Amino acid sequence: MEPRISIITLGVADVARSTRFYRDGLGFETAMASEGYAVFRTGGTRLAIYPLDKLAEDVAPGITPAKGFGGITLAHNVRKKDEVASVLQLAEKAGGKIVKTPQDVFWGGYSGYFSDPDGYLWEVAWGPDFKFDDNGALVI
């Protein structure tokens, strides 16, 4: 098995709302999009949105989505410390919520969290030791 995550899919309540959030709000280009789903051209791993009930059905019969924090976070690492605040503001303007304001964190970095329209959590993080390759992926 090659060590690879090809696609992350978020099960959403309203594909049109989430498309507006990610495409128009955050500026993620759509690689594929229809009324029923969208795939965003995020570097390396693609981000997809799909109706939550259909995603549950796709996994297996009888799977019921839970309410609340599902235990997964996505992190968007930035190159400069002051980008943490500006990305959080962008997300709020796009219809997301700032869940944790930017702050110094125990591992020596600076970060905050926003939630998307379905409550999925993104950490926006800067750290003095993070380096990026030419594609923007972390070099660690």
Next chain:
Amino acid sequence: MEPRISIITLGVADVARSTRFYRDGLGFETAMASEGYAVFRTGGTRLAIYPLDKLAEDVAPGITPAKGFGGITLAHNVRKKDEVASVLQLAEKAGGKIVKTPQDVFWGGYSGYFSDPDGYLWEVAWGPDFKFDDNGALVI
């Protein structure tokens, strides 16, 4: 905001157990690892594991993890159709569960699902139109 997911973090019940699953079972190389967390060198976007209660605490006070399907799936796309079954078998041997056996799916591909020791869901998918770049990322 650059269109990028830097890290996906799974909140887990037992870091050692999950490290064995991903590192020893699936063969994902660790970029960083300690008793308290691990980061795996997955192409482009990194996969991290961290104790679930600490991850919830990191997001914000008062966030309680929900039980059950959290609404997010990860997909591992393979280059050949018969790799779907072999990756699912690898995951089962590593301590995961096959949640959906390999089958033809409505969009023209062939896929199945496994869950990791905490129940996080991975789709293993092959499709006739998927193409990969030199790093194994999808070209879509």
